[in-house]
Amino acid sequence: xxxxxxxxxxxxxxxxxxxxxxxxxxxQPLLYLLVLGFGLGPVFQKAxxxxxxxxxxxxxxxxxxxxxxxxxGIAMLWDRQFGFLKETLVAPVPRIExxxxxxxxxxxxxxxxxxxxxxxxxxxxxxxxxxxxxPLAFVFMAxxxxxxxxxxxxxxxxxxDMQGFQLIMNFMVLPIFFLSGALFPLINLPRPLAIxxxxxxxxxxxxxxxxxxxxxxxFGLALDVSLLCAIAVAFLSLGGYLFSKIQL
Amino acid sequence: MIQVQDLVKKYGDFTAVNDIxxxxxxxxxxxxxxxxGAGKTTTIKMLTTLLTPTGGKIELDGLDPTVHKxxxxxxFGIVFQDPSLxxxxxxxxxxxxxxxxxxxxxxxxxxxxxxxxxxxxLWERRDxxxxxxxxxxxxxxxxxxxxxxxxxxxxxxxxxxxxxxxTRNQLWTHVKHLNxxxxxxxxxxxxxxDEADRVAHRIAVIDHGGIVAQGTPQELKQQTNSESLEQxxxxxxxxxxxxxGATSADQMRQVAKMWGRR
Numbered sequence: 001x002x003x004x005x006x007x008x009x010x011x012x013x014x015x016x017x018x019x020x021x022x023x024x025x026x027x028q029p030l031l032y033l034l035v036l037g038f039g040l041g042p043v044f045q046k047a048x049x050x051x052x053x054x055x056x057x058x059x060x061x062x063x064x065x066x067x068x069x070x071x072x073g074i075a076m077l078w079d080r081q082f083g084f085l086k087e088t089l090v091a092p093v094p095r096i097e098x099x100x101x102x103x104x105x106x107x108x109x110x111x112x113x114x115x116x117x118x119x120x121x122x123x124x125x126x127x128x129x130x131x132x133x134x135p136l137a138f139v140f141m142a143x144x145x146x147x148x149x150x151x152x153x154x155x156x157x158x159x160x161d162m163q164g165f166q167l168i169m170n171f172m173v174l175p176i177f178f179l180s181g182a183l184f185p186l187i188n189l190p191r192p193l194a195i196x197x198x199x200x201x202x203x204x205x206x207x208x209x210x211x212x213x214x215x216x217x218x219f220g221l222a223l224d225v226s227l228l229c230a231i232a233v234a235f236l237s238l239g240g241y242l243f244s245k246i247q248l
Numbered sequence: 249m250i251q252v253q254d255l256v257k258k259y260g261d262f263t264a265v266n267d268i269x270x271x272x273x274x275x276x277x278x279x280x281x282x283x284x285g286a287g288k289t290t291t292i293k294m295l296t297t298l299l300t301p302t303g304g305k306i307e308l309d310g311l312d313p314t315v316h317k318x319x320x321x322x323x324f325g326i327v328f329q330d331p332s333l334x335x336x337x338x339x340x341x342x343x344x345x346x347x348x349x350x351x352x353x354x355x356x357x358x359x360x361x362x363x364x365x366x367x368x369x370l371w372e373r374r375d376x377x378x379x380x381x382x383x384x385x386x387x388x389x390x391x392x393x394x395x396x397x398x399x400x401x402x403x404x405x406x407x408x409x410x411x412x413x414x415t416r417n418q419l420w421t422h423v424k425h426l427n428x429x430x431x432x433x434x435x436x437x438x439x440x441x442d443e444a445d446r447v448a449h450r451i452a453v454i455d456h457g458g459i460v461a462q463g464t465p466q467e468l469k470q471q472t473n474s475e476s477l478e479q480x481x482x483x484x485x486x487x488x489x490x491x492x493g494a495t496s497a498d499q500m501r502q503v504a505k506m507w508g509r510r
Contacts, residue, residue, distance in 0.1 A: 003349055013337060017336055084335075085332075087346070088349065089297075248299065
């Protein structure tokens, strides 16, 4: 347990100490929130869907979390090639503990990032429907973080170099984001798109966050929660397995 | 202390380590010498549980590291060819993290960290982030860290690569001192023959994945009728230059330089 704690703490320390990185990583979500939020706002309103800022805020929070955990998973590439990963891999600690410590650390950092964006959303004019549901929003943010942190660890375990990173960004992470319904409503979609969005784990995370923040869940919270938990278990097992197989 | 029998590592058709056997006695300083790509690092990785051998037997203090991984890991400390410190944490935090991972009893943790950081002249800088350290300071910190859990065996994979003579000298003095006082068994690789000649009790020369000679520095020189270990080494391994392909680590090192990560 102490090994999990100290590795979790390490991720947190690294985050808190890299002020530039904190600011930089908030840039992209801010663009989506402000440019799309206000840019598409009038059209969205005319189509009779209400405020786009309200709609897109939970999506942007999810995106922040997704990118943050995937990056921390991929940061393992650096640790792996010339660094710290070896130190943890030769230590007399079961690899699964190392993996859990790293993954939870990355997830915690992501929830902090998501919270920062939530605050920015509030400043920009986003209003949660029920303040009493806010604690639940954090539960879902944590769930999203764990699901994709585990996936990030899985990626980090199999990646050998930076070229692979581009591949994963363009063919995994960006599609996961764009197909999650973070930016558009899931109603009346063309059939192929409707099917693909339902296969995307992030869809249920975004949907759950919308459920608690603006009371507009498409699938219902019960389904979202059970699916997210199941996916978390599956990805954690996958990540744990791949991490235990790392050879240097 | 270390027993290796018929150890083999193959990557597809390529045999990196080809059927090597050797024994390192307790309290001995054993140097493993060879040109680039001879199989030194691969051997160390197999000894330290980072790679699974294709064949052969290893025993570390009576334990098979491929079976009893965690028990074996507690027996040794290692200083890698590439630094393995956490650059974003302080020297003290790196030591503390290591102490937790190796379950150094809480009571002696602070005391041992202080003692080792003082020994390696890093105590004044204990609260500085490691990325501000020079190459020599990082190396010293890594070696200090390697000793923190009082390992029975210390692996040093080219620990003096890129260090100036002063730092190298100081480093070996510390290693010898700890070998004499704590009876730590040391297994080292280096490209500096004078270092091996000075500190090693026994030497094995490896080339193309196989051991070509073993013995004390004196014996190796006599065998080859050489005056220096460097001459002996060259006559054993030939003077042709070995080119290694750039690994993905090398490529990433380039990228890292570009981005100023290190």
